[in-house]
Amino acid sequence: MIQLAFEHQITAHCENGVASNLLKNKGLDISEPMVFGIGSGLFYVYLPFLKVNHAPGLSYRPAPGWIFNRLAKRLGLKIKRQKFSDKKKAQHVLDENLRRNIPCGLQVGVYHLPYFPEDYRFHFNAHNLVVYGKEGDQYLISDPTMEKVHRLSEPELEKVRFSKGVLAPRGHIYYPIYIPPTIDWEKAIKKAIKKTCNDMLAPVPIVGVRGMRMVARAIRKWPAKVGVKKANYYLAQMVRMQEEIGTGGGGFRYIYSAFLQEAGKKINHPELLGFSEEMTHIGDLWRDFAVEASRVYKKRSNHEDVYEKLSADLLHLADLEEAFFKRLKQVV
Amino acid sequence: MKKSEVPQDNGRVFEKGSRELYYAVDENGEYTTALSTGWDAKNIVQDHTMQEIQERIDTARAGVKAGHVSPIVYFMELRRMDWQIVSDYTGIWKWRVKRHAKPAVFERLSDKTLKKYAEAFEISINELRNYKGN
Numbered sequence A: 001m002i003q004l005a006f007e008h009q010i011t012a013h014c015e016n017g018v019a020s021n022l023l024k025n026k027g028l029d030i031s032e033p034m035v036f037g038i039g040s041g042l043f044y045v046y047l048p049f050l051k052v053n054h055a056p057g058l059s060y061r062p063a064p065g066w067i068f069n070r071l072a073k074r075l076g077l078k079i080k081r082q083k084f085s086d087k088k089k090a091q092h093v094l095d096e097n098l099r100r101n102i103p104c105g106l107q108v109g110v111y112h113l114p115y116f117p118e119d120y121r122f123h124f125n126a127h128n129l130v131v132y133g134k135e136g137d138q139y140l141i142s143d144p145t146m147e148k149v150h151r152l153s154e155p156e157l158e159k160v161r162f163s164k165g166v167l168a169p170r171g172h173i174y175y176p177i178y179i180p181p182t183i184d185w186e187k188a189i190k191k192a193i194k195k196t197c198n199d200m201l202a203p204v205p206i207v208g209v210r211g212m213r214m215v216a217r218a219i220r221k222w223p224a225k226v227g228v229k230k231a232n233y234y235l236a237q238m239v240r241m242q243e244e245i246g247t248g249g250g251g252f253r254y255i256y257s258a259f260l261q262e263a264g265k266k267i268n269h270p271e272l273l274g275f276s277e278e279m280t281h282i283g284d285l286w287r288d289f290a291v292e293a294s295r296v297y298k299k300r301s302n303h304e305d306v307y308e309k310l311s312a313d314l315l316h317l318a319d320l321e322e323a324f325f326k327r328l329k330q331v332v
Numbered sequence B: 001m002k003k004s005e006v007p008q009d010n011g012r013v014f015e016k017g018s019r020e021l022y023y024a025v026d027e028n029g030e031y032t033t034a035l036s037t038g039w040d041a042k043n044i045v046q047d048h049t050m051q052e053i054q055e056r057i058d059t060a061r062a063g064v065k066a067g068h069v070s071p072i073v074y075f076m077e078l079r080r081m082d083w084q085i086v087s088d089y090t091g092i093w094k095w096r097v098k099r100h101a102k103p104a105v106f107e108r109l110s111d112k113t114l115k116k117y118a119e120a121f122e123i124s125i126n127e128l129r130n131y132k133g134n
Helices: A014-025 A032-038 A066-075 A087-099 A154-161 A185-200 A208-226 A228-243 A250-266 A271-297 A303-331 B040-065 B071-078 B083-090 B094-100 B103-107 B111-121 B125-129
Strands: A045-052 A055-059 A078-082 A104-108 A127-135 A138-142 A150-153 A173-178 B020-025 B031-036
Touching: A014 A032, A014 A066, A014 A104, A014 A127, A014 A173, A032 A066, A032 A185, A032 A250, A045 A208, A055 A228, A066 A078, A066 A185, A087 A104, A087 A127, A087 A154, A087 A173, A104 A154, A138 A154, A150 A154, A185 A208, A185 A250, A185 A303, A208 A228, A208 A303, A228 A250, A228 A271, A228 A303, A228 B040, A250 A271, A250 B020, A250 B031, A271 A303, A271 B040, B040 B071, B071 B083, B071 B111, B071 B125, B083 B094, B083 B111, B094 B103, B111 B125
Parallel strands: none
Antiparallel strands: A045 A055, A078 A173, A104 A127, A104 A173, A127 A138, A138 A150, B020 B031
C-alpha cells in the first residue's frame, strides 16, 4: 500500500482546491481564494450558440486549467502536465508517480463518479481531484469538493479519466515540480487583479459586464421566444452555473472577496479591504437574484413580470460591477 | 454573506454524506469558511432540472413504444447524453447516430455497431436491441 503524506482539505471549487492542496503539500502555503484571485479566476462569458445540457452556455470562470496556469506564471511555479491516448500508459504514469511520492492532480468527468450525488452527475469533464495513494487496486482520492476522502478502483478511475465529450480529459495528469525560493506577491497580485478588471470590462459583447447585459436582454425575451417551459429550464441552468458546487456561492463573488481581503493584508494595501467589502455586497445581490429566479418554479406567477424583474436585476448587477472594476483598476 | 447566514437547507450533496464550503464574513468582517448542507433556492432549481430530465426520458420511452424512435434515443436520454456525446463515446459520426435513431435503420444494425452503443450506455446488446419502451 502506498499512502503519501497529503492533507485533504475541502474547498469550494475543484481546480482551486486541487492547486491549493498540491501546493501546500509541496511547501507553499496558499489558500484557495489566493489561488483563485492570482489565477484571475473571476470571469463571465455567455455562449448562446453553444448548448450545454440543452441550455445556452454560460460560464462564471475561465476555461479549465487556466486558473492554475496563470497562477503558475505569476508566481514562477512550474507544473508538469501530460495527456494520453493510451489508457494503460496513463495508469502506469500515475502509479509510477505515486511510487515516487508525488500526489497527482487529475482532470476527470463527473458523470461516472460513484460518490457524486445523482443530481450532479452530468457529462461535465472539467472536474479535478488528487490521487494521493493506492491500496491493492483502489486509488485513494482527495476530491476537494467533498468533506471526506474517497476511493476509486482502477477501472472506475480509468473511466472518469477517459470520459468523452466537450473538454474530454484524455487522462490529463498534472503536479507542481518547482516552487521558487522567493515570490514577489505584490507584483503577482496586482497583475492578477488588473487582468480580472480587463476581463470583466472587455470590449467583447459576450464577455464580462457586457456579457451580463446581453444575458439580461436575452432572458427578458425567453418566455415569448422559446416558451415558458423552456425559459424556466434555461433559467434553472443559469442559477445552477452560478450557485452549484464549486462557485462558493454568488458566482464566485465571495471567493473573490475573500481573496481581495487576504491580498490587501498580505501586501499592505488597505484599499483592497474596502473593495472586498463591496464585492461581498455584490455577491449578496447575486444570491438575491438566485432566490428571485427560484420563485418562478413555486407559484403560478406572471412569468413575463418575473423575467422582466430578473432582467432588471441583472442589468443592475452589470452596472455595479462595471463601476467596481473600473475603480479597482485605478488603485492597483 | 455573514457566516451566520450560510444556509443549512438540506440538499442533495448532504443526502450523499457531504457538505459544501462557503466563504463568509464573521462578526468582525473577517473572511472565514463555513460548511453548508444546502440551500432552498438551489434545491428548487435542481429539482426542476431533474423533472425536465425525467420528462425527456419519458418522452423518449413513449417514442420507442410508439415506434417513432429507436432505443438509442431512450438510452441517450437516460444517460443524460446528447447526439454529440453519444457520437464521442461510440466513435460513430453524429449524422449516423441520428440515422440509427430511426427504428427501421436500427433494426438492420450489425452486432458490431450495436456493441458500440451498448458499451457507451453500459448495457448489454440484448437489452439495447430488445428495449420496447415498456
